Amino acid sequence: MAGSVTVNAQVETVIDLDAIAHNVRILRKYAGDAGVMVVVKGDGYNHGAVEVSRAALAAGAAELGVTTVAEALRLRAAGITAPILCWLNNAETDFAAAVAADIEIGVSSPAQLRAVAAAARQTGRTATVAVKVDTGLNRNGVSQAEYAQLLTILRALVDEQVVYLRAIFSHLAHADEPEHPNNTVQRTRFLDAIALAKEYGLAPDLVHLANSAATLTRPDMAFDLVRPGIAVYGLSPIPDNDFGLRPAMTFQAQVALVKQVSAGEGVSYGHQWIAPHDTTVALIPAGYADGVLRGLSGRFDVWLGGARRRNIGRVCMDQFVVDLGDNATGVREGDIAVLFGVRPSAQEWADLLDTIHYEVVCAPRGRAVRRYIGGAE
Numbered sequence: 536m537a538g539s540v541t542v543n544a545q546v547e548t549v550i551d552l553d554a555i556a557h558n559v560r561i562l563r564k565y566a567g568d569a570g571v572m573v574v575v576k577g578d579g580y581n582h583g584a585v586e587v588s589r590a591a592l593a594a595g596a597a598e599l600g601v602t603t604v605a606e607a608l609r610l611r612a613a614g615i616t617a618p619i620l621c622w623l624n625n626a627e628t629d630f631a632a633a634v635a636a637d638i639e640i641g642v643s644s645p646a647q648l649r650a651v652a653a654a655a656r657q658t659g660r661t662a663t664v665a666v667k668v669d670t671g672l673n674r675n676g677v678s679q680a681e682y683a684q685l686l687t688i689l690r691a692l693v694d695e696q697v698v699y700l701r702a703i704f705s706h707l708a709h710a711d712e713p714e715h716p717n718n719t720v721q722r723t724r725f726l727d728a729i730a731l732a733k734e735y736g737l738a739p740d741l742v743h744l745a746n747s748a749a750t751l752t753r754p755d756m757a758f759d760l761v762r763p764g765i766a767v768y769g770l771s772p773i774p775d776n777d778f779g780l781r782p783a784m785t786f787q788a789q790v791a792l793v794k795q796v797s798a799g800e801g802v803s804y805g806h807q808w809i810a811p812h813d814t815t816v817a818l819i820p821a822g823y824a825d826g827v828l829r830g831l832s833g834r835f836d837v838w839l840g841g842a843r844r845r846n847i848g849r850v851c852m853d854q855f856v857v858d859l860g861d862n863a864t865g866v867r868e869g870d871i872a873v874l875f876g877v878r879p880s881a882q883e884w885a886d887l888l889d890t891i892h893y894e895v896v897c898a899p900r901g902r903a904v905r906r907y908i909g910g911a912e
């Protein structure tokens with residue numbers, strides 16, 4: 536996505552930083568005594584990691600979470616001094632840069648821990664680490680098989696003050712189904728992993744497990760810190776309960792052209808839609824190169840001129856068409872069509888595309904320019 540703001544962009548994602556702040560305040564309430572680590576991986580779920588981080592920290596978030604060292608370094612380069620954890624690394628990662636920038640490093644294997652230790656020795660600074668234990672997601676995280684070995688190495692490194700153990704954490708597989716029995720299985724395994732570390736004389740400052748869904752539904756999972764991502768952006772991970780969250784992203788475009796189409800004429804490639812009667816249509820200058828996925832063709836609405844308007848014909852690379860009927864409300868060139876935001880919602884796209892709203896907000900790209908509102912200091 537283009538980073539620079541141009542005047543009068545035809546296609547935009549408008550990011551409401553007041554909504555981010557509002558959502559963080561809601562999450563702080565659910566977190567109780569636990570701190571809130573706001574997850575800004577994937578460039579802040581495509582909302583802009585730096586701007587979201589600033590707004591979230593101002594609203595009381597305690598820490599930031601990202602995937603890679605590179606993402607963490609970008610936040611540091613923007614002047615953000617809050618604690619930052621990055622958790623998807625490998626033994627080749629530039630841990631020296633992370634140590635030098637005071638970034639907490641998530642480790643998922645003995646090999647990664649050794650690489651972190653080497654970087655600490657090289658830079659002459661103690662590395663801050665968080666051990667990510669795999670409690671059943673079977674993705675990232677230290678496997679059961681390697682955990683004891685990792686603790687042995689870690690104990691020696693902590694004694695030498697090469698490494699500082701800040702946290703032990705894990706990630707849930709079924710958090711969006713709060714009553715799923717696997718949540719309790721993972722919670723128990725997590726407690727066992729913390730207890731085993733203690734037997735090795737290792738006591739982290741913090742332990743954490745909850746993503747957005749667990750933060751909102753499982754207070755018994757809050758521990759010392761919660762790690763919400765999607766809810767910060769105003770999208771609920773639990774169907775039929777919005778928890779008062781406000782969507783922060785509005786994907787919108789300016790109508791490029793309004794024209795008449797006569798009965799019997801086809802619209803867009805392959806004439807998948809034939810006008811049943813004379814009608815008026817609007818051309819929206821956003822296509823699949825901008826994140827309007829072609830699979831939506833003919834099935835989605837935009838909000839335009841005070842009503843829902845159905846897309847007709849195929850979505851193209853750069854544009855699509857919507858039907859205005861008799862255009863009683865007088866839609867004109869330059870009017871704003873909302874593709875998703877509060878209405879229609881990102882969830883509607885997710886339902887149409889058989890995916891989740893997380894992927895929908897990551898879709899805008901190409902010519903879409905990001906613009907921020909709210910968050911005034």
Ligand SMILES: *Cc1c(COP(=O)(O)O)cnc(C)c1O
Nearest residue numbers: 574706746747748762763764765
């Ligand atoms: C992405 C992620 C989160 C946030 O998950 P949400 O479902 O967006 O709240 C938390 N922890 C880890 C380890 C993650 O990878």
